[in-house]
Amino acid sequence: AHRGYDELLAIAGKLQRAGIAVGEIITAGTPAFPCAAEYSGFSASGFLHRVSPGTVIYCDATSLAQLPGEFGYRPAALVASRVVSHPRADVITCDAGHKTVSADAGVPTCVVLGHAELEPLAPSEEHLPMLVGNEAVPKIGDVLFLLPRHVCPTVNNFDDALIVRGGAIEALEKVTARGREAPLVGAAFGREAVLTRT
The missing domain is CATH 2.40.37.20 (D-serine dehydratase-like domain)
Structure with a gap:
């Protein structure tokens, strides 16, 4: 994983040298976030580094099997x-x-x-x-x-x-995450599409 982060920092460096500001980089979902958290290159990079381990909020059987035990995760959703x-x-x-x-x-x-x-x-x-x-x-x-x-x-x-x-x-x-997708009727079927209920 660290080799990939080395490559990511090289890309960010090229962007910055080209005049494109890199203010923030988000890496790592749940399985890889321990690697991202221990990678020292991010702390000296000059941009904000965030990790995005969403599954650790609730935790699941897969995460408990993959993440180090010393992290102390416990299931929060059953x-x-x-x-x-x-x-x-x-x-x-x-x-x-x-x-x-x-x-x-x-x-x-x-x-x-x-x-x-x-x-x-x-x-x-x-x-x-x-x-x-x-x-x-x-x-x-x-x-x-x-x-x-x-x-x-x-x-x-x-x-x-x-x-x-x-x-x-x-x-x-x-559960506020439910029902978040709006229908794409206009985009998928054209503007003149009309839905009727039967």
Whole structure:
């Protein structure tokens, strides 16, 4: 990663020598931000350097696996799910399919907090089957807390979030990232396009 930052500084230097001011450079999403934070070239560069690790705000299973443990990250967004069936001795099903926990990071889509013996399988739209280990099997109606592998699109699946502190519900907050894309009807279909509802 540092070699790439060396090249970035060389480009910024060329721009500055050409009379183009470089006031700020933003690097590094969540996986690479520790490398950017320790790269000494940015502090002596003369421009403002920022990192943009968005996933660390909520944290997810992927980030916890990738980021150094000494950073002390903990999950801040979980999905509450309920066990809805026990179709076989070695399988339970909960009500958290890929419309709930994003499947874009692949299978398993999540980790079940406090239940290392449960192995999430491929979800359907509404349901998530899980292989059960030799431990005590959760009963129908039990609540499971799921830590998504990719939290960003998972959070975007919900209108509201429960804010929990110390095991008690403190507030209900709107997920303000939802519904942010305006339709591009004019640009996509021409100015004379008219939408009708049937």
